[in-house]
Amino acid sequence: MSYPSKQQPVAVKAINRIGRMLQNIGLSVPSLDASKLMYRAGKKTGLSDFGEGSFQPALERLLLSLREEASLSLIGRVAVTSMLFDELSNRLQLVEYRKQRVEVAKQSIERPLFVLGLPRTGTTILYELLAQDAAHRAPMSWEVSKPMPPAKPDSFHKDPRIAAVEKSMAEVEMLAPGFKAIHEIGAELPQECVSLLASHFISDQYGATFYVPGYRRWALDQDMTAAYHWHYRFLQHLQVDYAKPRWVLKTPAHLPYLPAIFAQYPDACIVQTHRHPMDVMGSVSSLACTLHSAFSDDIDPVQTGLSEVAHFSAVLTQGMQQRDAMPDRESRFFDMQFADIVTEPIVAIEKMYHHFDFEFTDQARQAMQHYLDNRPRDKHGKHQYSLNQFGLSREQHGPLFAEYCQRFSL
Numbered sequence: 001m002s003y004p005s006k007q008q009p010v011a012v013k014a015i016n017r018i019g020r021m022l023q024n025i026g027l028s029v030p031s032l033d034a035s036k037l038m039y040r041a042g043k044k045t046g047l048s049d050f051g052e053g054s055f056q057p058a059l060e061r062l063l064l065s066l067r068e069e070a071s072l073s074l075i076g077r078v079a080v081t082s083m084l085f086d087e088l089s090n091r092l093q094l095v096e097y098r099k100q101r102v103e104v105a106k107q108s109i110e111r112p113l114f115v116l117g118l119p120r121t122g123t124t125i126l127y128e129l130l131a132q133d134a135a136h137r138a139p140m141s142w143e144v145s146k147p148m149p150p151a152k153p154d155s156f157h158k159d160p161r162i163a164a165v166e167k168s169m170a171e172v173e174m175l176a177p178g179f180k181a182i183h184e185i186g187a188e189l190p191q192e193c194v195s196l197l198a199s200h201f202i203s204d205q206y207g208a209t210f211y212v213p214g215y216r217r218w219a220l221d222q223d224m225t226a227a228y229h230w231h232y233r234f235l236q237h238l239q240v241d242y243a244k245p246r247w248v249l250k251t252p253a254h255l256p257y258l259p260a261i262f263a264q265y266p267d268a269c270i271v272q273t274h275r276h277p278m279d280v281m282g283s284v285s286s287l288a289c290t291l292h293s294a295f296s297d298d299i300d301p302v303q304t305g306l307s308e309v310a311h312f313s314a315v316l317t318q319g320m321q322q323r324d325a326m327p328d329r330e331s332r333f334f335d336m337q338f339a340d341i342v343t344e345p346i347v348a349i350e351k352m353y354h355h356f357d358f359e360f361t362d363q364a365r366q367a368m369q370h371y372l373d374n375r376p377r378d379k380h381g382k383h384q385y386s387l388n389q390f391g392l393s394r395e396q397h398g399p400l401f402a403e404y405c406q407r408f409s410l
Helices: 010-024 034-045 056-068 074-100 123-130 141-145 161-175 194-200 204-209 213-220 225-239 252-264 281-292 301-324 338-343 345-356 362-373 394-407
Strands: 113-116 246-250 269-274 333-337
Touching: 034 056, 034 074, 056 074, 056 213, 074 194, 074 225, 113 123, 113 252, 123 246, 123 269, 123 345, 123 362, 141 161, 141 194, 141 225, 194 204, 194 225, 204 213, 204 252, 204 281, 213 301, 225 252, 252 269, 252 301, 269 338, 281 301, 301 394, 333 338, 333 345, 338 345, 345 362
Parallel strands: 113 246, 113 269, 269 333
Antiparallel strands: none
């Protein structure tokens, strides 16, 4: 497998060649400068209040890694500038909307259910199944990407923003052919919480999309109190016109931030999925290389694989330590094995509902089964990879996860 893919459009390759020529004569366009991006967002929206909680140090740190580590192509620089500009604009508009509509701040979020676990451990299918329960509200990709105005139930599946977001997602597949075969994306699929945190700029959305290992290491050491306060406010905004009894949320990136989650959501329920990490690191590395190649022509599969292993071993270690420090962890967490999700997902979900004392209705069971029956695997092609493509082996890198594997009998 080569990165970028040989199937990447010729026009994209040509534009990026021009970008390399410009870099060779000392020109890097567009500029990755926080103050300029913030100015542009303010000028576009006519707003200036970015809200409480300082996000600018995170934005500055992210931009540093993007400039120094990500080896962005010309299209990559244009894409990341557009992405950050949109997040800044969304943030300005969310803050302003909250001022104009007092109902937003009055929204209550009770017993949210978080799905945590390494990538490729069944979190996505579990998340999508849980979203089928009529009692659950999962943030959809389109409403997170374009949150203004808040979604309404009567137009939730026919909002014109859906088509716009679907188009932008199709562009990712164009830049990184084969990405959908690894991780399906869609405007009307539940979105991970990394996208809610993206407008606070401490979010593994950026770590997954670009090669920024320095930013990722920095993020693991940060106080996430303000970030999860923003996360809460984002959910309040999304539900102001369309609320359900419980939010169901998901992202592997929550694992190292458990104290901040429970500080913001004291009654949160956590389901954590488990699979031997060396069974997933090849796939994770393949996903990273494929996605990074949409924005960079300089992809080192071995360097990427080693970076992914280092990052996720740190994530698991930090998460285990924080979980062990919680005296009431038995009631707060429910553990689910990947094998159970694959073979008997609805049985596993029913056990989880019982643990948290959620009602598992016949309607929820039928909706989940219907979703399973109509969700073919390998819909977008078969994902092929191996550990050695990325300089990884069970013998050398498996010991990094030994404590975790022993703890959860993997």
